[in-house]
Amino acid sequence: MSLIFPYFGGEIRPFIPVTFEYKNKFVAITALVDSGSDVNMLLPVFADRLKIPYKRFTGSAKLIGGIGSGHKCVPWGLKCIIEGMNDEGKTEKCEIPMEVHIPIQKSSGFNLLGTQDFFEKFSVKIIHPQKTIILDKL
Amino acid sequence: MANGCGSLNLDQYMGKWIAVLNGEIVASSDKADKVFEKVDRDYPNTHPIFHRVTDIDELWAI
Numbered sequence: 001m002s003l004i005f006p007y008f009g010g011e012i013r014p015f016i017p018v019t020f021e022y023k024n025k026f027v028a029i030t031a032l033v034d035s036g037s038d039v040n041m042l043l044p045v046f047a048d049r050l051k052i053p054y055k056r057f058t059g060s061a062k063l064i065g066g067i068g069s070g071h072k073c074v075p076w077g078l079k080c081i082i083e084g085m086n087d088e089g090k091t092e093k094c095e096i097p098m099e100v101h102i103p104i105q106k107s108s109g110f111n112l113l114g115t116q117d118f119f120e121k122f123s124v125k126i127i128h129p130q131k132t133i134i135l136d137k138l
Numbered sequence: 139m140a141n142g143c144g145s146l147n148l149d150q151y152m153g154k155w156i157a158v159l160n161g162e163i164v165a166s167s168d169k170a171d172k173v174f175e176k177v178d179r180d181y182p183n184t185h186p187i188f189h190r191v192t193d194i195d196e197l198w199a200i
Contacts, residue, residue: 006145008187008189009145009146009148009158009189009191010145010146010148011148011191011192012192012194013192015189017187019185026185027185027188028185028186028187028188029187029188029189030187030188030189030190043170045170045171045174046188049174110190
């Protein structure tokens with residue numbers, strides 16, 4: 001069953017709404033569907049809102065490259081809920097475990113849905129002229 | 139949970155953070171924290187969608 005999303009708000013980029021859950025706390029955000037990103041990125045403002053203790057992470061932060069010098073990020077496992085309209089016009093929900101990377105320092109970029117856990121689990125079709133994204137769970 | 143919002147008039151919100159609840163923009167600010175404050179105060183126990191509106195003068199090659 002396909003989930004069909006217009007670009008959020010009629011944006012110029014393919015943003016879709018997703019909800020993350022951590023310990024029964026929820027935050028609904030938009031994330032950029034980005035096949036060029038190896039990982040999923042959650043901005044620290046949202047990690048703070050979910051009260052994720054990423055600043056106390058004892059492992060080693062990973063340097064995630066991008067524009068500029070990149071960001072040191074902490075990986076964290078969350079539940080990701082993707083809810084959209086299916087091709088019969090009914091609301092449908094997918095829940096998947098997802099590793100997100102949280103920049104340790106403030107970041108002004110976007111939340112990203114990348115290849116790990118997102119493109120691995122969905123067939124993704126972006127029809128840019130129609131500002132539409134179609135997801136099929138694999 | 140987050141529902142898709144296909145069309146909003148975002149022109150006046152370029153570069154700002156917004157909160158969208160049931161297809162309506164209920165808070166906006168240059169700072170995400172200010173948007174959270176307004177949502178927590180005026181719309182408790184809801185899950186609006188938080189979004190930073192693209193500034194079309196700010197192009198990215200990610």
